[in-house]
Amino acid sequence: MTGDPLRRALDDVWYCVGESRRFRPGRLAAVRLGEEAIVVGREASGALFALRDRCPHRGMALSAGRLQDGNLVCPFHGWQFRPDGQCAAIPALARRDDASFATVRLPRFAVAERSGLVWIAAGPEPAAAPPIPEVDFAYCGMLVEILEVEASFDLVALSFVDPAHVAYVHDSWWWRPSKTLKEKVKHFAPSPFGFTMTSHTAKSASFAYRLLGAVPEVEIEFRLPGVRLERITAGAKRIANSTFATPLEGGRTALINAMYWNIPALNALKPLARPFMRQFLGQDRAVLETAQKGLDRKPAMVLIGESDVQSQWYFALKREFLRAREAGAAFVNPLEPRELRWRS
Numbered sequence: 484m485t486g487d488p489l490r491r492a493l494d495d496v497w498y499c500v501g502e503s504r505r506f507r508p509g510r511l512a513a514v515r516l517g518e519e520a521i522v523v524g525r526e527a528s529g530a531l532f533a534l535r536d537r538c539p540h541r542g543m544a545l546s547a548g549r550l551q552d553g554n555l556v557c558p559f560h561g562w563q564f565r566p567d568g569q570c571a572a573i574p575a576l577a578r579r580d581d582a583s584f585a586t587v588r589l590p591r592f593a594v595a596e597r598s599g600l601v602w603i604a605a606g607p608e609p610a611a612a613p614p615i616p617e618v619d620f621a622y623c624g625m626l627v628e629i630l631e632v633e634a635s636f637d638l639v640a641l642s643f644v645d646p647a648h649v650a651y652v653h654d655s656w657w658w659r660p661s662k663t664l665k666e667k668v669k670h671f672a673p674s675p676f677g678f679t680m681t682s683h684t685a686k687s688a689s690f691a692y693r694l695l696g697a698v699p700e701v702e703i704e705f706r707l708p709g710v711r712l713e714r715i716t717a718g719a720k721r722i723a724n725s726t727f728a729t730p731l732e733g734g735r736t737a738l739i740n741a742m743y744w745n746i747p748a749l750n751a752l753k754p755l756a757r758p759f760m761r762q763f764l765g766q767d768r769a770v771l772e773t774a775q776k777g778l779d780r781k782p783a784m785v786l787i788g789e790s791d792v793q794s795q796w797y798f799a800l801k802r803e804f805l806r807a808r809e810a811g812a813a814f815v816n817p818l819e820p821r822e823l824r825w826r827s
């Protein structure tokens with residue numbers, strides 16, 4: 484780990500921590516966000532809360548406790564905390580004991596739910612953070628796969644904007660039947676906190692796309708901190724394929740893929756689709772983990788040519804985000820519309 488903030492995952496922005504259904508009413512779950520351990524609870528009302536997963540008394544993991552009458556109960560000595568983090572009771576205090584726990588409180592994290600996923604901000608007040616992605620159509624199915632990768636947040640996020648790896652890493656027959664590299668021309672425009680490869684017709688549509696039964700329009704947006712949103716439209720049929728990176732402890736990163744569709748016929752394919760998604764993400768994990776070892780020995784990258792321009796943009800966006808936050812100023816997207824050519 485380096486001290487350079489440009490090399491660390493951004494603080495005080497939203498990160499996906501899993502599927503909504505993992506967080507059941509009246510239950511607690513442990514979540515990691517960078518080096519922070521967080522307990523997430525869902526109240527009977529359905530509302531979520533997120534607090535530091537560390538009892539101030541003796542450091543116990545509160546996620547090992549339980550929810551009782553709306554309060555979080557520590558399993559070690561039963562201290563109780565309200566969902567806002569305020570200590571509400573210390574059962575061991577005798578009646579005559581006037582010790583005050585008014586100032587005992589757990590740090591709280593912002594938590595939100597969008598399109599079947601839970602998001603937590605690595606900080607108290609994600610005011611100027613990039614917006615949480617949301618699916619913009621009525622989906623009838625979703626499929627989520629989460630992999631932990633022994634690689635830095637940057638390395639994982641860069642794989643979202645790296646067209647040149649596809650031919651070498653994702654060369655499965657069902658995704659990329661052709662082995663030859665073709666020259667691609669793509670148009671990019673700045674979008675909030677990122678850039679978008681503007682909608683085009685996927686002429687040499689892969690087998691996976693051809694399942695749609697029509698030539699699809701594809702638009703791919705990248706947004707800080709590590710969000711890739713692929714929107715596929717074929718007539719009224721819609722598929723959203725969203726990929727997120729979330730920093731974990733020890734320099735590891737969660738690679739999250741959430742796919743949504745509004746095509747009822749695809750619901751039956753869901754059990755078949757999962758192994759494909761897992762294989763696809765596993766291909767990324769394998770190269771990312773090996774590349775990370777190389778970067779650990781020498782943390783430098785050589786970014787060359789138009790196939791690496793999006794990688795340069797990633798760092799430019801991150802640099803501007805850090806500058807704006809440091810200056811207390813608004814984020815100003817440093818990118819210009821541009822056509823990029825590469826072979827993939």
Ligand code: FES
Pocket residue numbers: 538539540541542543557558559560561562
């Ligand atoms: S450690 Fe939590 S109540 Fe003692």
Ligand SMILES: [Fe+2]
Pocket residue numbers: 642648649652653767
């Ligand atoms: Fe990939």
